[in-house]
Structure formats: C-alpha cells, structure tokens
Amino acid sequence: xxxxxxxxxxxxxxxxxxxxxxxxxxxxxxxxxxxxxxxxxxxxxxxxxxxxxxxxxxxxxxxxxxxxxxxxxxxxxxxxxxxxxxxxxxxxxxxxxxxxxxxxxxxxxxxxxxxxxxxxxxxxxxxxxxxxxxxxxxxxxxxxxxxxxxxxxxxxxxxxxxxxxxxxxxxxxxxxxxxxxxxxxxxxxxxxxxxxxxxxxxxxxxxxxxxxxxxxxxxxxxxxxxxxxxxxxxxxxxxxxxxxxxxxxxxxxxxxxxxxxxxxxxxxxxxxx
Amino acid sequence: xxxxxxxxxxxxxxxxxxxxxxxxxxxxxxxxxxxxxxxxxxxxxxxxxxxxxxxxxxxxxxxxxxxxxxxxxxxxxxxxxxxxxxxxxxxxxxxxxxxxxxxxxxxxxxxxxxxxxxxxxxxxxxxxxxxxxxxxxxxxxxxxxxxxxxxxxxxxxxxxxxxxxxxxxxxxxxxxxxxxxxxxxxxxxxxxxxxxxxxxxxxxxxxxxxxxxxxxxxxxxxxxxxxxxxxxxxxxxxxxxxxxxxxxxxxxxxxxxxxxxxxxxxxxxxxxxxxxxxxxxxxxxxxxxxxxxxxxxxxxxxxxxxxxxxxxxxxxx
Numbered sequence: 174x175x176x177x178x179x180x181x182x183x184x185x186x187x188x189x190x191x192x193x194x195x196x197x198x199x200x201x202x203x204x205x206x207x208x209x210x211x212x213x214x215x216x217x218x219x220x221x222x223x224x225x226x227x228x229x230x231x232x233x234x235x236x237x238x239x240x241x242x243x244x245x246x247x248x249x250x251x252x253x254x255x256x257x258x259x260x261x262x263x264x265x266x267x268x269x270x271x272x273x274x275x276x277x278x279x280x281x282x283x284x285x286x287x288x289x290x291x292x293x294x295x296x297x298x299x300x301x302x303x304x305x306x307x308x309x310x311x312x313x314x315x316x317x318x319x320x321x322x323x324x325x326x327x328x329x330x331x332x333x334x335x336x337x338x339x340x341x342x343x344x345x346x347x348x349x350x351x352x353x354x355x356x357x358x359x360x361x362x363x364x365x366x367x368x369x370x371x372x373x374x375x376x377x378x379x380x381x382x383x384x385x386x387x388x389x390x391x392x393x394x395x396x397x398x399x400x401x402x403x404x405x406x407x408x409x410x411x412x413x414x415x416x417x418x419x420x421x422x423x424x425x426x427x428x429x430x431x432x433x434x435x436x437x438x439x440x441x442x443x444x445x446x
Numbered sequence: 447x448x449x450x451x452x453x454x455x456x457x458x459x460x461x462x463x464x465x466x467x468x469x470x471x472x473x474x475x476x477x478x479x480x481x482x483x484x485x486x487x488x489x490x491x492x493x494x495x496x497x498x499x500x501x502x503x504x505x506x507x508x509x510x511x512x513x514x515x516x517x518x519x520x521x522x523x524x525x526x527x528x529x530x531x532x533x534x535x536x537x538x539x540x541x542x543x544x545x546x547x548x549x550x551x552x553x554x555x556x557x558x559x560x561x562x563x564x565x566x567x568x569x570x571x572x573x574x575x576x577x578x579x580x581x582x583x584x585x586x587x588x589x590x591x592x593x594x595x596x597x598x599x600x601x602x603x604x605x606x607x608x609x610x611x612x613x614x615x616x617x618x619x620x621x622x623x624x625x626x627x628x629x630x631x632x633x634x635x636x637x638x639x640x641x642x643x644x645x646x647x648x649x650x651x652x653x654x655x656x657x658x659x660x661x662x663x664x665x666x667x668x669x670x671x672x673x674x675x676x677x678x679x680x681x682x683x684x685x686x687x688x689x690x691x692x693x694x695x696x697x698x699x700x701x702x703x704x705x706x707x708x709x710x711x712x713x714x715x716x717x718x719x720x721x722x723x724x725x726x727x728x729x730x731x732x733x734x735x736x737x738x739x740x741x742x743x744x745x746x747x748x749x750x751x752x753x754x755x756x757x758x759x760x761x762x763x
Contacts, residue, residue, distance in 0.1 A: 273475055283484070
C-alpha cells in the first residue's frame with residue numbers, strides 16, 4: 174500500500190519534471206513575448222515581466238507582412254498537403270494492388286529519390302525551376318516537393334495489408350479499378366492520411382531554405398522566411414520576435430493536440446519491426 | 447529511413463509475390479489504369495529529383511564560371527574536393543555533431559520510453575504528446591529561440607549563475623558553439639526517437655522480464671540482457687538514420703552561427719551551401735562536386751556502422 178502510494182508520487186513528480194524541462198524553451202518564448210523592450214534581456218536577470226503586456230502580440234498581429242506571410246503559408250500548406258496525398262496515394266495504390274508491365278523498374282525508379290540527399294540536387298533543382306519560369310510563384314513552393322517516395326512507400330505498405338477478398342468480390346461484381354480505389358480503399362485510409370497529411374503540412378509550414386532561395390517577392394514571403402530574416406531586417410527586437418515565433422508555432426502545435434492520437438500511434442504503424 | 451524501409455520491404459515481399467502470382471493466374475493486367483495512376487508521381491520525380499541528380503553528376507565534370515564557356519575537366523574537381531582542408535574539417539564538424547547528438551538522443555529516448563511504459567494509459571498518452579511537442583516546432587523557431595536563450599544576459603547564463611558558474615559566450619566561443627547547437631538539435635529530435643523506442647519496448651513480451659525478475663536479475667541486467675538485445679534492430683535503425691540526419695544538418699548553424707566562429711560549426715552541408723552562393727570562379731563546380739562526394743562518403747560510413755552493429759550475430763533477437 175505505502176509502496177504503491179510513494180511510487181505514484183514519485184512517478185507524478187517525474188512526469189512534472191519531464192514536462193517542465195521539455196516545454197521550458199517554448200514557455201520561455203511565450204513569456205518573452207510579454208516582456209517590454211528594456212526587460213527582455215536585462216541585467217540583473219528577471220524571470221517574469223514586471224507587467225504582463227500584450228503589446229508585442231498585438232503589434233505583430235497588426236504587422237501586414239507577418240499576417241500576409243501566415244496567410245500565404247497556410248494556403249500553400251493546404252494545397253501542398255492535398256496535392257501530395259493525391260499524387261502519392263494514386264501511385265501507392267497502383268504499386269500495391271495492380272500488375273503492370275515494367276512494374277519492378279518503375280518501383281525502383283520511384284523509390285530511388287528517397288536516398289538522394291537534398292543538398293546534392295539543391296543547385297540543379299534551382300536551375301530547373303528557374304528555367305521553367307517558376308521563381309517567385311506559389312508553384313515553386315508547392316510543386317517540386319509534391320511527389321514523395323517516403324509517403325508513397327508508407328501508403329503502399331498500408332494498402333498491401335488490405336485483404337484480397339474485398340477487391341476480388343468487387344471485381345467479380347464488375348467494378349473498375351478506379352471504382353474500387355475510390356469506394357473501397359479511400360474510405361479506409363483516413364488514419365494514414367491524417368499521419369501523412371500532417372507530415373506534409375509540417376514540412377511545408379516549417380520550410381526555410383527553399384523559400385529563401387526561390388522567393389524574393391514580399392507578397393509571397395513564407396512565415397519561416399519572415400522569422401529567419403527578422404533580425405537582419407528589423408534588428409534585435411527579441412520580445413516581438415518571440416511573440417511572432419509563438420504565433421507561428423500555434424498552428425503546428427494545435428495540429429498535434431487535435432490529432433495527437435493519430436500521430437502518436439502513427440509511429441507504431443510506420444512500424445520498425 | 448533506409449534501414450526501416452528495406453526492413454519493411456523484405457517483410458512485405460512474400461505478400462507482394464503472392465499477390466503477383468494470383469494476378470498472373472487470373473491473366474489480369476491493368477496497364478492503362480496503372481500507368482495513369484503512377485504518371486503524376488513519375489513525371490514529378492523525373493523533373494524535380496532524377497533530372498537534377500543526373501544534371502549534378504554531369505555538371506560536376508565541368509569547370510563552370512560566369513566568365514567563360516564551361517570546360518570539361520573530368521574528375522578534376524573530385525580531386526580538388528578531396529584535397530580541400532575545409533571540406534575535411536567540415537566532415538569532422540559533422541561527425542562531432544553526430545557524436546554529440548545521436549547517442550544522447552537514444553539514451554534519453556530509452557530512459558523516457560522505459561518510464562512511459564510503466565505509466566497508466568492516460569498518463570502515458572499525456573507524456574507521449576508532451577514529449578512530441580518539440581518535434582512539431584520548426585527549426586527556424588528553435589534556432590532563434592535558442593539564440594535568444596544563449597545571449598549574455600539570457601536565461602541559460604542565468605541558470606549557470608545560480609550554480610555559481612561564470613557566464614559563457616556560447617555561440618561566439620569555438621569550443622562551445624557546436625555543443626550549443628547540439629542542444630536544440632537534441633530537443634527537436636528526441637521525441638520521435640522516444641516514440642519509436644517505446645513502440646519497440648511494447649513489443650517485448652512481458653514474460654521475459656517476469657522470468658528474469660524471478661531469477662533475480664536487477665535493472666541493469668534486464669536492460670543489457672533483454673531490452674537492448676531485443677531492441678537491436680530498432681537501435682540500429684535509430685543509429686543509422688540519426689547519423690545520416692545529423693551529418694546532413696545545416697539549418698540550425700545557418701541561422702544560429704552562420705558556420706562560425708572560425709568554422710567551428712561549419713557542417714558539411716553548410717559548407718556546400720555557402721559555397722553555392724560564393725561568386726568566386728569555380729565555386730559552383732566545387733560545391734556541386736562536394737555535395738556528390740558527401741553523398742558517397744555518407745553512404746560508405748552508414749554501411750560501416752551497419753556492418754559493425756550487424757556483425758554481432760550472437761545477440762540476434
């Protein structure tokens with residue numbers, strides 16, 4: 174009895190300790206957003222602000238460049254997520270469920286990009302998109318990353334696990350492959366779509382280097398590009414920068430909290446064993 | 447990623463082969479449908495990955511400058527890269543960073559996963575989400591946040607002062623800069639490591655631990671004789687992916703230090719990235735070649751690690 178009680182106290186204390194240390198940097202970012210210019214990096218050190226003021230948050234929310242960056246990035250991320258799920262799921266279904274001439278070759282062809290490090294093709298990809306006249310458009314941010322070998326592979330593994338019987342019954346009934354794909358496979362893909370969709374969304378939202386290389390138009394500036402160049406553009410206004418970083422992290426943290434069950438279990442699906 | 451996926455690929459192979467046999471037996475081929483379905487993927491990958499890769503290899507055999515026509519030089523630039531001290535020093539920086547982050551991440555992950563495994567379902571769900579929190583934060587946000595925390599009057603030096611240490615000029619001191627970058631690196635990555643290890647731990651049958659306990663095995667005996675051998679594949683996967691990701695790191699130092707002080711945080715990819723933008727003649731050819739060389743060096747080192755860990759057949763789970 175006493176042992177289990179003390180054990181419970183110990184594990185609760187440990188949970189609190191882990192939670193505090195893991196989330197401390199984020200908490201510190203939020204707190205710094207509430208500090209005035211003079212107290213944010215003051216000597217002697219001050220943990221909490223004298224007065225909790227919303228100034229930084231309201232200032233950054235009224236900043237047209239910040240808001241535009243948030244909006245443009247959000248729209249781009251949505252389009253990117255939908256497109257990449259569509260392209261990769263179609264290919265995944267074909268590789269998992271159809272027989273066709275040259276299947277093995279195209280399978281290796283579509284999987285090879287997984288082993289190509291981004292840096293080895295960064296410069297030549299840039300040359301390609303500039304030849305195609307895509308610089309400074311939404312397309313350059315969205316299209317090049319849409320096809321993803323990793324995502325296609327993940328969804329294919331998922332489809333391989335579907336029982337054959339379902340498909341055979343539908344084929345006997347005279348359904349076409351497209352009908353089977355849309356009516357049988359898609360409705361059952363929700364959980365893997367959530368996991369993959371969030372991964373796509375995060376990849377787009379958090380992208381930095383590619384936007385910096387390809388976007389110079391201030392109307393298309395992406396949110397991480399805005400934050401990454403904030404200090405060189407506007408000097409060391411740490412309170413404002415931390416407020417902006419907090420707001421820019423909210424959409425991704427909200428996604429995690431809403432879909433936590435899927436994401437945390439997704440690690441299990443993507444299976445290591 | 448590579449090991450995980452090849453692991454899955456072999457596991458899935460019998461299923462795929464069985465599938466093929468049945469289809470052939472039914473004389474059913476769906477060429478039209480299949481090609482329509484894979485076409486978007488094949489076309490996009492060809493334009494944005496395969497062609498740039500082929501073009502990279504092709505260009506690396508030319509001398510490119512803004513002032514003259516490209517001139518074919520064969521493998522000359524490969525030799526230049528191999529003889530470049532800055533390339534090698536960046537490889538060492540990358541290895542040092544991997545050494546700082548990968549083992550630490552795995553040890554933290556293993557400790558946390560063992561702890562979460564003991565918790566009730568609800569508490570475990572809460573902890574899993576908490577631990578995953580940093581993983582959704584962008585590298586840019588983590589970079590500016592830690593630069594802020596590392597300031598002279600920042601919170602980390604304040605914590606040091608509580609322990610009676612003198613403040614450190616973290617990002618401007620060559621011996622502290624890389625470890626200072628490793629901290630956000632670990633913070634961003636340990637959540638996924640923990641969840642993967644937890645999934646592995648949950649697959650170990652409870653009976654092993656129970657009988658070990660009956661035999662009087664202590665915590666460390668159980669750890670070294672049950673947990674680690676049975677997690678061998680998971681650990682191998684984490685080592686190899688962690689290593690390849692760590693050595694490719696470049697956005698943290700790009701924002702936090704720009705590679706300095708005195709190249710102390712100049713990782714291989716950052717070195718390549720900065721020389722892409724370098725306007726001195728032939729810098730483009732040089733960095734292009736360096737990126738392809740790194741691709742090769744990386745593959746070779748991954749292979750060695752894989753062989754090393756894999757050679758110990760005695761502990762095959």
